[in-house]
Amino acid sequence: MRRRQRRALTAGVLATALAAAGLTASPADAQEKPAATVTGPRGTFTLITGDRVSVDAGGHPRIERGPGRARMRFVSSHEGGHQYVIPVDAMPMLRDGRLDRRLFDLTALGEFGYDDRTAELPLLVAYPENAAARARSAAGAARVRTDLPAAHALAVRAGLDDRVELWSSLTRGTSSTRTLAAGITHVWLDGKRRVSLDRSVPQIGAPTAWQAGFDGDGVTVGVLDTGIDADHPDFAGQIAAIHDFTGGNDPGDTVGHGTHVASTIVGSGAASGGRYRGVAPGAKLVVGKVCATTECQDSDIIAGMQWAAPQAKVINLSLGDTDTPALDPLETAVQDLSHRYGTLFVVAAGNEGKPKSVSTPASADDALAVAAVDPDDQRAYFSSRGPRVGDNHIKPEISAPGVDIVAAAPGGGYAPMSGTSMATPHVVGSAAILAGRHPDWSGAQLKAALMGSAKPADADSLYDQGAGRVDVGRAVAQPVAAEVAAIDFPVQRWPHADDTPFSRVIGYRNTGTAPVSLSLSVTPAPAGMITVSPATLVVPAGGRAEATVTVDTRVEATDGLYPGAVTATGAGDLRVRTPFALNREIESYDVQLDHTGRDGRPATEYETVAANLSTGEFTTLVGEPGGGTMRLPKGRYALYSTIHEGDVSTLLVQPVLDVRGPLTEALDARTARPVSLTVPQRDAAALSINVSANWNDNFRYPGVQLSGVSVADVFFGRIGPAVAAPEFAATLGVGLARPGRDGTFRNSPYTYDLAYVRQGDMFTGLTRKLSPKNLATVKTTYRSQSSTATATRFHRAASPGGPGPIGSSTSFDLPFHATEYYNTDGGIVWTSTFVEGDNLTTQESTFQAGKTYHQTWNVAPFGPTVAQPPAWSPLGYVGRDGDTISVVSPPLFGDASGRPASRDDLQVHYRLSRNGKEIATADGSYVDFPVPADKATYRLEATVTRGAPDTLSTSVSVAWTFTSAHTSKPEPLPLTTARPTPALDDTNTARAGRAMTIPVALDRHPGSAAAPNRTLGVSASFDDGRTWVALPVLHGAALIKHPRRPGFVSLRMTATDTAGNTVTQTIQRAYRIA
Template sequence: MACAGTLVAGTAGAANAAPGPHAAPSPAGLERHSVTLLTGDVVQVERQPGGKQAATVQPGPGREKIRFHQQEVDGHLSVFPEDVTPRLAAKQVDRTLFDVTELIAEGYADEQSATLPLILGYRKGADLRQTSVAADLGVTLSSVNGRSARASKANAAAFWTSSANSAIERISLDRKVRASLDRSVPQIGAPEAWAAGFDGTGTTVAVLDTGYDPAHPDLAGRVTGAVNFTTSPDTTDHFGHGTHVASTIAGSGAASGGRLKGAAPGAKLLVGKVLDDDGSGYESWVLAGMEWAAHSGAKAVNMSLGGGPTDGTDPLSLGLDALSEQTGTLFVVAAGNDGDQGAYTIGSPGTADAALTVGAVGRDEKLASFSSRGPRLGDNAVKPDITAPGVGIVAARAAGTAMGDVVDDHYTAASGTSMATPHVAGSGGVVVVVDDHYTAASGTSMATPHVAGAAAILAQQHPDWTGRQLKDALASTSLTASGLSVFEQGGGRVDVARAVKQKVFATGTLDLGALENGTAPVSKEVTYTNTGTTPVSLKLALDAKSLAGVPAGDGIRLGKSTVDVPAGGRVTVTITGDPAKLAAGTYSGRLTATADGVVVHTSLGADKTAPRHKVTLSALDLHGKPAVAPWLLMYGEDYRFDLNTWLGGGSMTVELGAGVYYLTAEVDGGGDGLTVFQVVLPELRITGDTAIVLDARKAVKVEIQTPKPAEQAGIWSYYTYRELGPRRIANYAMQFDYTRELRVTPTPKVTTGAFEFGSRWSRIAPPLTVNVLGGRDPLTNRYLPGSPKLDGRRLLLGPVSKSSPAS
């Protein structure tokens, strides 16, 4: 029989099993998708109106006895075969590869793609040319010591097996990235820089985007090299985004009589086509383009593209940081278009530490509603770093394209943070008709190129500066808007006129990081640099508060209130974060230094976490001996302490923040394997160092009562559901009928949030009953796989021993 089970992402009930991989057309309002996991198992997903989801699992060949666990956390549905747990816990595999919500959204459902695009990270010293995995290998990505690859879904199980004992250190999804000037160029002060003799001449900016239109008058003579990293046939821009971005950086304005110049019209351009003719691409394409650009002489690289929010440890962000360190190149990256969703929406690779991450403002200097906000996911670090005009931007149109709104034969209008960084991010904005020849659109794609152009101007003035110095100078001299935090605007709107004229700049962004009770104060330095010929005395003022508005007071303090910066020199000032003097919370603020005609500032961030405690986890079987817990999940209100792991028979000690947690774990109780033991602790309070023992002996049998004798047949499942603060967490497990019994630890009623446990069974009349003559108890019996089925009554005689009294 086909082994399949139904798991429902809700708090009660289960839907009927979905059809096989090639599902019938869905009824109105119902979505059905088939997703093959990296292990070769197939998940059928059914989305019902109102958001409820159901997942049906078809195990891959030879995997019929694998147990499957399902989680729905904060709206994302994931399905995990139990045997992937060790590799997930060791961070050898990207969890996104089992996030079916994300895989469907990225276009990797089976009806959309027959392969899974991957980035394979190898151990240090491994020969990237010699690999034995069952996948089609692509480009080498030196910045992350890896290669791109395509794993055929039809051969996914072979890939999973071959990758287990290889030189591969990590498997990541090769995520998709997307392409996210009349008044805007004067708004950032570019004409004043031009008047001072700085228009980017002698510098090169690389544009990683959808290509460019080589016939556009504004780009004539501007592009010195172009390389195609996509599967599109050439470097020509058939989408329109790359041309728009390139002209915002260095366009001559020839088609407008010189009126619509880019921010740095004297700069030269390198064009790397990393997004295809539909405006999307893969991280591996982008990484290859980044490596080419950084090693081809570009002083700055414009990346008006991006993926979803990350903690800065994704391949794109890690590659950006590595290339910045190796080459001194500045990567200018769009923040993203998800500001309407609130905080924690900065997209990769704008999450990289070294990136100059750009948000968007309008002509009124107000933050655009679509501009993505910080802090960074995971560690609450400060992002973005700066903003630039990204609303109603008019720029060049590639021939034959219709991105944005056509102004005339040569220009279109578009908006977005990408146009502050040229990246391709979606439009997501408002279109306004100006006249028959000009229109303006708003989105997040238009802010980034202004900053890339400003970087080219500053690099012309200071050709020996590194990308880090360019980033600090632009961020610390930007125009700060009142009423906005550093998590919304970074330093503020780029002001290239001030950056060129002012001789003093400072560290642009400084994160004190995590501050924990019981640890020593954390001190870091802000550097002030004076490029002028006379010393400057600066007065320092620090303002920092938590997101809740609580002033940091002496919890974040300066080492001194004034500082003298010598001509042609630099000095440092210490900032200290003292956990003993701060309430728990995420803090942000700004250190401002002033003198006659001088204003520089540093964006600050710090995270005072809840007190951390050591929690030791262990498991016991029915005999009180150490046991394996093949699946252990623990969640609290702060997602940074989420635990998805396993116990291999010993104990594990982790550090968790104080608070209320929900734990659910499967424990191997021993015995014949016919029983599942589930330990559930829905309201676990961590207030100090503690030991948690997952004891299978405390679990009690779940009794299923039927009017007549019945036994389990086919798939059965159970689930737990928990609400903790704003979080909604559902966990499911699917069992096949060789497992006959479920035992669960009793739970007290929770005092916070909601909790629910349930199970779903398929009971039938016993197909086989065996009675033993002589009044003995009935035998427990079952058909072996492949056994012929008996019909009617049979008398079976077995050998007996005449010497046995019982015989």
Template sequence: MSLGGILASALLASTITVAPPPDRPATSTTTGAATGAVTLITGDRVVVTGGNVQVEPGPGRQTGFARQVIEGHLHVIPFDARPLLAQGVLDRRLFDVTQLLQWRYGDADRPDIPMITQSVDVPGTRRLAGLGMSTLRVSKKNAAQTWKDLTGGGARALAAGKAKLWLDGLRPWTLDKSVKQIGATEAWKQGMTGKGVTVAVLDSGYDPDHPDLKGVVAHERNFSDEPDIRDNLGHGTHVASIVAGAGEQYRGVAPGAQLAIGKIGGRAGASDSAILAGMEWAATEIKAKVVNLSLGGPDTPELDPIEQAVNTLSERTGTLFVIAAGNSGGQFPVSSPASADAALSVGAVGDDDQIAGFSSKGPREGDHAIKPDLTAPGVAIMAAQAGGTHVEYSGTSMAAPHVAGAAAIMAQRHPGWTGRQLKAALMGSATPTPGARPYEQGTGRVDLVRALAQQVVAEPANVWAAFPWDGQGERVSTKTITYTNSGDASVTLDLSTQGGEVLKLSAQRLEVPAGGTASVTLTIDATGKAPGDYPGVVTATSGQGEIRTLAGAYVEPESYDLTISAVGREDDVPFVFAQLYDPETGAVRTPVFQGGTARIRLPEGRWNLYADIAESGSLTITHATVRIDDGDQQITLDARQGRPASFTVDDPAATPRKVVDLAMRFGKWSIAWRAFDLDPTREVYAVPTREAGLSYQLRSVWDSTSGSLYDLVDHRTGGLPADMGQRARRAELAEVEATFLASGVAAQGRPYFTPRLDDELGGGLYATLQRDVTLPGTATYYRTPGLTWDSAWVTSTSRVWDAGKVIKRGRTKEVWNAAVTGPSFAQPNGTRTGDELSFDAGRLFADGVEGRTGADDAATGTATLTRDGRTIAETAPAGCRSKPCLLTAALPSEQGRYTLTTSMRRQVPDTALSSTVESAWTFTSANTPEARPLPLFAVRYAPSGLDSFNRARPGTVTRVPVRVERNPGAPQAKVKSLRLEMSSDDGASWLPLPSIPTGSGWTASVPNPRTAGFVSLRVTATDTSGTTVKQTVIRAYSVS
């Protein structure tokens, strides 16, 4: 199907909506994603606040939104992007809100969205001519228009079938005795030092002043956003010196090689666009024989742009790309781009040649091919450190440059060889680790002594076959392995296979003539074999040693085709979005519909099928169970079987908003979506079905001319009933009378409320904006009782949220924005895991109501951790929206006394209070076997008698209840001393305040000044565990 056709189908998703008005509501849902705001490539804006996620449609946008949590990451996907994702045209990371915020692509961090494009010609692109790609930075202000240009008008900007849009993502950075371990010192004795060979190191730059790199670097270029080539991380300097360092004590593997340093990133990692530009420079301009990449990111079955570039440049230029396999151990497979076919993928071993526990292993995603290709030393490697010293690091980042250096030495020996030949020689001569499988070590640990000695090279170095399930049919593939003899004497090879029960050779002995070649046929026969992986090695043995070639097969699990057909209520060809999922694992497959039909191949077993069928006058929800076994199957989704999903309210003054929310959950799968501004003439239907494990929430919001708002939820388990919806009576609802106070000045804010599903799997509904509220103000809300509701209060910069609570039938009251705003431990904050400490210094602005947490995006300041007076870590956050002001530190294992100090200031138009909030905690901590909360506590105030602006009258006395809030999960301790003070001159001078103990804390009486101004509060407290806190709030409340 052409891109134009895909996009035409995408528009069907929005035929059920109309353009949002200027005061359109936002949406939200429960999630564990990082706090922050991010604009999507579609121009829609996602704001994560505590337990809520608001989605604000971009200008003129006519679509709904689906959200899911996939592998712990929150995704928010506009309806009109779903067909493009299903076709593989769009990168899913463009809608991965969690990843975007973690990479600091949020709105507080940058004004644009970095992209990589293929076959897309729009203004502002920068071409990577050698790769057929371009880079593009889309202004967030113009993102909605750019999206329209890319996808509108028959997809003029996207060439049908060839165009792709990727997020320009980030990839994290993944010596003395190790050089000898791989045989480099023996190579030097033969005069083989890599002389005359250029090795490009694409990394975090280098230290030009380091003695080990003096005279070694012949070329350099900065592709990063940092101002110069200097290494501010230390990673690139370390890697470069392993390749070709010229130090007296710590020499690199190939000290005679020349280095080309391409700086492609800094502390956060390297952007995809910088990696691509560096690769193109190294391979085509510098003409480096070897390129080292000690970085990587998650691999997928699809070919990403970096993998594609590795394969393309390797083929076109003959450059060998040596790439670190990754440091995920057995948790995730080999990372990308080490997963590329042409890459020489390097795992890590220790000085005993045993596989390092952190080294990523195979199989490769998708076809299950063998990766890594080989291993090299990567544990406790001593090499150059930025700043002129040396440091010991571990990782496959250290293993890869050992192999890059070895490749340079081999290139000196064989100057006419291509990168493919160098790869084959190094793999074929590797020394295997006994007991390790090919998926752990490839052919083994790189061995320069053997590589230089062996005259015969086998190609290809990795032979693999993947067989689809075909019952008991024949599964046979034949491959040819060619042995090339570069020596002046013939070599006899004895051939055998190891570990691969599916491998059969056409000969057991082969004569390879001097200067010639000889070939053997390898038959990979998996006929009758059970589904699974069959990795092995073909070994060719001669008097010179062994030549090892990776080989094997993958047999797909028993699988069949499922054909899905959709029948609409009124449209001949409706738009269908569907997901097939495994409720036990949460695995999801997305079929692609063309003309109302889709075909997808699935492994045997039980699959659940969710689908929504969008038409010009309706939206129909369906859910079914599909059993895949013993043959292809068909299923029909018939929207005509749907029953209305509707709500009513016994308030004649109430009318429904044109918004529909739906959330569904089954096992580990969940989905939630919102259709914005649904025309009242268009109906929502659900096809009734009984499913014991299926839960759903359907939501409708109603406005009343009386000013009240109804928030109604139908929440049931057991399938989709014929009477989906709710007939609500006001007397049976929860009535919430909300009061919103002002912080000394008139302002506006927005409350959000989210009904939560009965688990934490991320399937919660979006939250509805409950109209802007002018401060001070009041509002009345009627909600469905018996559910847990998450609530949030948002102003132009600040956010306050609670941890969720069950609201019961009847009348309750809520107060928002009550003084004193300050630090809170209503939710956990501050942990130590082993020797790693983390603390979010942005959570210093919760209102005075118990159970609340808060932050202000405009706040600036510092957070510092010291141990025995010495600074361990420090951060200077400049806004906390998508920079969560997170302080992290590596600590000594032994017990010590620490002081954690935070100081945050804010000057914003919507508040005159809590202008400066400071805290200093002193506590004892030591190594912990698991994550444990730090023993911290905050002192909270709740002044009584303040007016709606949080003001006290001059010359009066304000009663202030005081309580302590401990970090949840921290050891219990009692406060043994507490000293309160007040100031009426913004902290220039302080007066002591007497306090009276009560059952739940203390009470202080504050004499307010006789003239208008502010009262500041300071407290010093110590508990029985030895933790002390000194906490200051300047302008806690006002006097007027």
């Protein structure tokens, strides 16, 4: 069995499924407000190592090293649509397959909701057999939730502040040689899986089996899902056992998925007069609730599996997640329990719809992976396709109806659902019927018989439907079955003129009372490539017989994958098909990669990746001493390698490796060079260095970044000679500052941020001597507004039309004055981010070398702004597309300089009215409101509050009115925001008892029909909004007289443009007076 790793319940196309889960009658006059769709932004992730990674809206990571890890280096990469940030001390265990790569997959962690808004990180800590106590000790401060013997693992939970200690407890050794502690074999992320009959039951031949006397009677099946409505009439007398593994002590089903699945298997159809009868109504049911919602914790699923396996002959798992070539905990549990109890796990293939997307644990060797078909036996468009990632094993293996399946819903009714989740119980019910026919058969025998009797689809459909659509009527009726479910032939390497023929034996067993004569054939395959003998085979009554399948890939034929089947036919329409897959390798070559460390010795700690620039497929080589060989199809590749030795890491890159024959590449760390920089301040020291390689194709292909804290830690260079690589760019970012006595850079009076981009080639080190004439100087003031009085600034660069590196990150006490130096090579654009507590403010800047600039940050009042919408949004911050009004996280705490600011931790409350009547409300950052097509007047209100440690802008609200009708394309809506700019000191304070003017700028929503302003009104409150005073306004400025007592000033502004659009915004505690 291969090494494999990952999860989601797989009810695909659940838009209709979940909407219909509560399909009950409503009064004809019942009206509901349209639902608003809400999504959330990306956030901050504290890794298992204790290091913290923050991801901005552009997907750029910022790393804060954990306590005691100040010198740790990191490798960041984009692979297969996922973003990874991996500390170097985790790489030896990742290389050995002992550590789950998802622990450093920011994309997966975000999808699972495992960012820092979740207090605990769920883990599975695996141990050798009978060594749970030792593993429990190694888990240290982490909370042990449960023991899972089926996976030989403890389910533990690591708090945000416990992870550095846990990492030290679970692992041993130095950075480049770190291993798991004694008594620990693996550490996995406790991920999540997602829940992925009147026509469909006859479609698979179940009534034929019933007529023969087999309906699952005497067989127990298991359903591990979202629970069950045990009071539904269709389950009367059929539930043998039920248990909740989610910690809620309530096995009921609030989602509807588990009830639907169970009904498809055993439902009696009592509530429908028998119309929606399940496949095996005579079977009994054990139900484990392993999903409290549509998401299911791995540890809960495993607990349910080990509970159900001793009781059930067949178990339904309509759940899954993205598969990788490594073995993950659920796949391990499937294999272990299948072998221990002879149980057959039938698992949904998934709903991704694309090649190589079959999910785990359907990907496990012993699982029966189920695809979905429509009523015409055609593959459902959403059904995941094979082959299995990593080894091209046949997956999915069988198909069943999965489109618009009507089955029981909570509450006593029925609902239609679509997905491979719905196809899977059809196969489970079929297996139960077959088990009733052959009670002594193992799960493996049931799998082979179901696949062998399936109705075949088109000749090229093996990786779409497996053996074909399940046909339980045929499975029950046929006396002969194959002993293997499928044949996986080994890869035949290119070229093929010298290939050696080989053979495999396939056995057939006859459970009947008379001998059966079989005619054997192979389809489809080029003449002579795959043959079977003898052509006629007699299988004795109650006995078995064997045939030999011979493969000879020397024949003239096109290279590539050949799916097919060995078909045995006999009298009375007997047919047994055994599918196979043969990979006659396309033109490919060995690429020898020799790795040498900086000490001249063969390197052992490295990871090397070749990414095909045409297909996006990755091939990885890790940790073989001195190197190894990659087998690569002919083509162009991105090649990069990180080599780690003690406290030093090296990044080597070949932007384009053209594979047209056998190659040997020397990846010698000694050819790489460091950064050497000279700046005017002699006490400056490096605080960060980031070097990256980027292939500019919207992240389809890899980007890799090596991050360190010292120029002595990081080396980089090109592999081999320069080649033409227009799609490639290398970036280098270095930050410098003055270290304090404690060795940190906190309160450094200056910083240098230096960014360099090289298009078409890789840097091999970099040397620069810098002076004020080739740098921009920015005199910066950072004001204070909260009681925390501390902040962090960090910088990122971008080159015009291309990528840019990450710069420095430093902390300081507020208020603070600093001098910041930036290079301007190649028109670099700098994005600066200021973080005070949970408040994050950003600004893009371009500078000219030799010039001095002045900037002031954290300037009150903080309020709404629509002045700088994200470039990626055609709707701006608020817009309309067709008949949907969308809110795209408008900043409600922008500073008085006009910079947008965000608060990911706060819920914004939105209220939408149409022609004076409220039509929808929502809480979130990103909201979609469906609206009628005709023209109307709308009022959109947004309100948000924040508390300690923030002392200013504690409550902000804005209300816009505008007219809108159906649009033919995305259009920003005509909004305006008011931006008051009073003169305040470094603590955002004005003098009590004094009069002053408050200029008010009005910012129109770019790209919208917002018109010039016509009226402006300003009011102030000195008692937190209990009473308001209208202020005189002249030439866009309000005149205010502060009371003598210290306190706060709140502001309310109203404006109307010449088109009649209005805005009213209120800022509680806009600034302080003293």
